[in-house]
Amino acid sequence: MCEVQLMLNSIKKVNDFINIIKEYDGGFYIISGSYLLDAASVMDLFSLNLNEPILLAFQIPEKRDEILQRLEPFLCSSPQ
Structure with a gap:
């Protein structure tokens, strides 16, 4: 499982992020406390405090590096 911190603090960033991850087969999840949210859901993303x-x-091992490269504009931390 790859985990990274993202900053999606604008509507444009949210839309750009969702457009990228929808191109891949596999699950993308936002972990918020004890909740697991669908990262491709606009409603789920806007339920969060996007100023944080x-x-x-x-978990898409064969595409991990490609995905991280495409998500680089949103990254706040190194991948784990």
Whole structure:
């Protein structure tokens, strides 16, 4: 499982992020406290405080590096 912190503090960033992850087969999740949210859901994302970094988790090992490169404009932390 790859986990990274993202900053999606504008509507444009949210839309750009969702457009990127929808291109991949596999699950992308936002971890918020004890909740696991669908990262591709606009409603789920806007239920969060987007002025704070959010934790994204995904497991697509064969595409990990490609995904991280495409998400680089949103990254706040190094991948784990």
